[in-house]
């Protein structure tokens with residue numbers, strides 16, 4: 001398995017996109033299926049956001065100051081997703097706003113993933129050599145092991161609160 005930072009993040013994106021597509025395909029009344037898919041989305045997004053916030057974004061920002069604006073925009077996009085994820089984590093699939101909220105999360109995250117893949121990753125690939133990207137990848141694999149899996153876990157919550165009051 002590759003330990004290249006961009007490859008790792010793209011693999012995560014692929015898993016996340018699959019869940020989004022499955023949610024959209026689930027019928028209007030498929031409450032149990034939708035509930036299960038959202039639970040999985042919450043887990044994958046919480047872990048993915050954590051390793052990007054803790055490792056990828058700060059490392060790249062430090063090594064490639066020219067992509068700073070992209071990084072700052074990404075933090076804000078993560079923050080919007082964090083708020084939706086946190087609300088969804090406390091909501092039953094039977095709630096009238098559950099599907100609508102999930103669809104807004106999907107739209108936001110899809111846009112964010114597209115920007116990362118089409119805009120940001122190519123700049124990072126150009127600016128950093130393979131070895132550096134592998135080192136960042138290794139660091140993310142380590143961070144993944146201690147990453148929160150639910151937005152209610154202290155390390156995830158702290159991130160959201162810091163973003164609001166900092």
Ligand SMILES: [Fe+2]
Nearest residue numbers: 052074112116
């Ligand atoms: Fe991201």
Ligand SMILES: [Fe+2]
Nearest residue numbers: 009052113116
């Ligand atoms: Fe990402």
